Amino acid sequence: MGHHNCKCCAHDSAQSQKVPVNSNALKDYRKIILSALLLFGGIIMDMMDITFFREKYVALIWYISAYLPVGLPVMKEAWKSIVEKDVFSEFTLMTIATLGAFYIREYPEGVAVMLFYSLGELFQGKAVDRAKRNISTLLDVRPETATVIKENEPVVETPQKVQVGEIIEVKAGERVPLDGVMQSEAAAFNTSALTGESRPRSIRRGEEVLAGMIVTDKVTRIQVTRPFENSALSRILELVQNASERKAPAELFIRKFARIYTPIVTVLAVLTVLLPFIYSLINVQFTFVFDDWLYKALVFLVISCPCALVVSIPLGYFGGIGAASRLGVLFKGGNYLDAITQVNTVVFDKTGTLTKGTFNVQSCETQPGISEEKLIQLAASVERNSTHPIAKAIVSYARERNIALEPTTEVTEIAGHGLVTTIGGKRILAGNIRLLSKYQINYPEELSLISDTIVACAMGTEYTGYLLLADTLKEDAVQAVNELKALNINNIQILSGDKQAIVTNFAQKLGVREAYGDLLPDGKVKHIEELRQHAGNRIAFVGDGINDAPVLALSNIGIAMGGLGSDAAIETADVVIQTDQPSKVATAIRVAKHTRRIIWQNISLAFGVKLLVLVLGAGGLATLWEAVFADVGVALIAIVNAIRIQKFIKIE
Numbered sequence: 001m002g003h004h005n006c007k008c009c010a011h012d013s014a015q016s017q018k019v020p021v022n023s024n025a026l027k028d029y030r031k032i033i034l035s036a037l038l039l040f041g042g043i044i045m046d047m048m049d050i051t052f053f054r055e056k057y058v059a060l061i062w063y064i065s066a067y068l069p070v071g072l073p074v075m076k077e078a079w080k081s082i083v084e085k086d087v088f089s090e091f092t093l094m095t096i097a098t099l100g101a102f103y104i105r106e107y108p109e110g111v112a113v114m115l116f117y118s119l120g121e122l123f124q125g126k127a128v129d130r131a132k133r134n135i136s137t138l139l140d141v142r143p144e145t146a147t148v149i150k151e152n153e154p155v156v157e158t159p160q161k162v163q164v165g166e167i168i169e170v171k172a173g174e175r176v177p178l179d180g181v182m183q184s185e186a187a188a189f190n191t192s193a194l195t196g197e198s199r200p201r202s203i204r205r206g207e208e209v210l211a212g213m214i215v216t217d218k219v220t221r222i223q224v225t226r227p228f229e230n231s232a233l234s235r236i237l238e239l240v241q242n243a244s245e246r247k248a249p250a251e252l253f254i255r256k257f258a259r260i261y262t263p264i265v266t267v268l269a270v271l272t273v274l275l276p277f278i279y280s281l282i283n284v285q286f287t288f289v290f291d292d293w294l295y296k297a298l299v300f301l302v303i304s305c306p307c308a309l310v311v312s313i314p315l316g317y318f319g320g321i322g323a324a325s326r327l328g329v330l331f332k333g334g335n336y337l338d339a340i341t342q343v344n345t346v347v348f349d350k351t352g353t354l355t356k357g358t359f360n361v362q363s364c365e366t367q368p369g370i371s372e373e374k375l376i377q378l379a380a381s382v383e384r385n386s387t388h389p390i391a392k393a394i395v396s397y398a399r400e401r402n403i404a405l406e407p408t409t410e411v412t413e414i415a416g417h418g419l420v421t422t423i424g425g426k427r428i429l430a431g432n433i434r435l436l437s438k439y440q441i442n443y444p445e446e447l448s449l450i451s452d453t454i455v456a457c458a459m460g461t462e463y464t465g466y467l468l469l470a471d472t473l474k475e476d477a478v479q480a481v482n483e484l485k486a487l488n489i490n491n492i493q494i495l496s497g498d499k500q501a502i503v504t505n506f507a508q509k510l511g512v513r514e515a516y517g518d519l520l521p522d523g524k525v526k527h528i529e530e531l532r533q534h535a536g537n538r539i540a541f542v543g544d545g546i547n548d549a550p551v552l553a554l555s556n557i558g559i560a561m562g563g564l565g566s567d568a569a570i571e572t573a574d575v576v577i578q579t580d581q582p583s584k585v586a587t588a589i590r591v592a593k594h595t596r597r598i599i600w601q602n603i604s605l606a607f608g609v610k611l612l613v614l615v616l617g618a619g620g621l622a623t624l625w626e627a628v629f630a631d632v633g634v635a636l637i638a639i640v641n642a643i644r645i646q647k648f649i650k651i652e
Contacts, residue, residue: 320595
């Protein structure tokens with residue numbers, strides 16, 4: 001799931017698991033505000049030559065009080081880094097430089113450097129890790145209770161306590177807590193959470209029911225066949241956790257930079273003291289004063305602190321995240337915003353991502369002598385009292401076309417086949433072709449070849465026609481594919497639990513060449529793993545269901561539909577599209593690329609100024625204050641530059 005190992009916000013992340021986000025953020029800001037007030041208060045008193053502040057111990061205690069709120073957390077991280085054998089971390093550099101500033105009695109400079117560093121670190125922490133939560137929140141999607149039938153009485157227990165062979169009862173609208181075998185005659189189930197299949201599934205007595213399915217029409221009894229930990233839903237959650245472990249962490253530039261930069265700066269600072277000392281041993285006329293050279297070394301070390309970079313880089317990401325959120329795209333961290341610019345392969349789930357996930361009547365085929373209106377009237381009249389989603393779609397379609405329904409008598413449901421009733425003294429059938437065969441109704445052979453969902457009708461002994469139903473594409477689905485192609489992303493694929501024929505049909509409408517159907521969650525994981533074997537592939541997967549969580553975690557960038565998507569998918573994803581529009585995938589990539597350009601401008605600026613000040617410092621022309629203000633100046637320019645990212649909203 002794209003976890004990162006950025007130690008800059010390690011203490012933030014650790015705290016956020018124990019303390020509510022708001023109180024933790026407030027605590028961080030309080031420390032920075034307190035430190036800033038004490039720092040500027042001390043500077044003002046020094047400038048005004050306040051009598052009591054002249055005492056050197058008063059000033060020292062005052063500035064130590066200003067330093068500790070922002071300095072202690074960094075010093076703790078420096079110690080952790082040293083214990084973990086990462087001696088040359090930016091934490092170590094900041095600690096040595098600022099303590100050195102105190103040693104040479106440049107107290108305000110020491111506080112100022114640590115204050116700006118801590119502010120930059122806070123921005124980075126919020127930008128990278130604020131929205132991230134532990135995968136364990138996925139466990140919340142599993143039902144917490146199961147109703148067990150014991151001696152014909154319902155007993156509520158936790159699913160973990162239910163034994164194999166016991167009978168459980170699930171009401172309409174409830175999620176099945178355990179895998180089992182159907183005991184009731186028949187019921188309709190929403191299986192999209194497990195298979196992603198949009199079509200409701202009718203399960204009859206003796207057939208398998210899986211944990212995670214939702215009963216849609218009636219109270220149902222199921223005999224448990226697997227313990228809780230081996231259920232289908234538990235296996236999906238395990239897939240998510242395994243995929244997350246396999247996913248490589250995305251590191252921010254500042255960490256990579258610090259690994260090279262920090263040791264070099266530290267060595268140069270040591271050499272600033274050591275080389276003159278060695279020279280004094282060779283040339284006795286050269287007088288070596290330790291404190292003077294230590295002062296120059298520490299000035300060099302303070303100048304070398306990467307404060308401007310620490311502030312400017314996260315601010316750029318923060319600006320990009322803000323711009324994207326206003327366009328309906330939530331990036332969970334700056335590292336994902338950076339990673340999405342490298343994407344060259346986009347894989348879409350079908351149901352609920354490219355399609356609406358709801359059924360609509362697509363067309364009607366009638367026999368001679370039967371009008372469309374009559375066929376729709378018959379089908380809707382039969383289905384009017386059914387709670388099945390297909391039935392509701394037909395009744396809704398009749399209502400849209402203002403077709404009045406006929407009164408029916410004694411509607412009989414034949415499980416797995418359809419409905420039978422009487423209208424105006426004639427027997428009316430509405431269901432699948434198995435229903436027609438059962439009543440020995442002759443129907444065209446082509447009906448057997450139709451892959452989509454159909455409701456066939458008959459009046460008396462005569463076949464009258466059928467209604468074709470299908471999930472419908474979202475309004476911007478075609479636009480989504482075209483915009484990705486405009487960004488030179490030509491490897492676009494569709495994965496789905498639906499029939500291959502249905503998936504292929506949608507792919508043709510969208511102009512997508514590769515589409516794969518009949519996939520269960522582990523099939524999707526296998527497909528993404530195959531794509532990942534090609535080193536050049538940078539994969540973004542776009543999905544919305546619990547079944548999509550493993551592939552969202554395994555892909556380089558996981559993108560979830562946040563409006564109607566499952567909590568599991570949203571928690572697992574790196575990017576959330578809040579509007580449920582697939583076209584926002586291209587928007588996310590465009591915002592990220594725009595942000596990346598501005599960030600690299602900030603990096604170039606920070607490097608340029610840093611190099612200039614280092615040269616001046618080496619020549620003894622730059623003091624600590626000049627170094628600090630040079631960093632602050634770069635940070636301010638970076639902030640102004642980052643604000644330009646917000647203008648991207650107008651471009652969109």
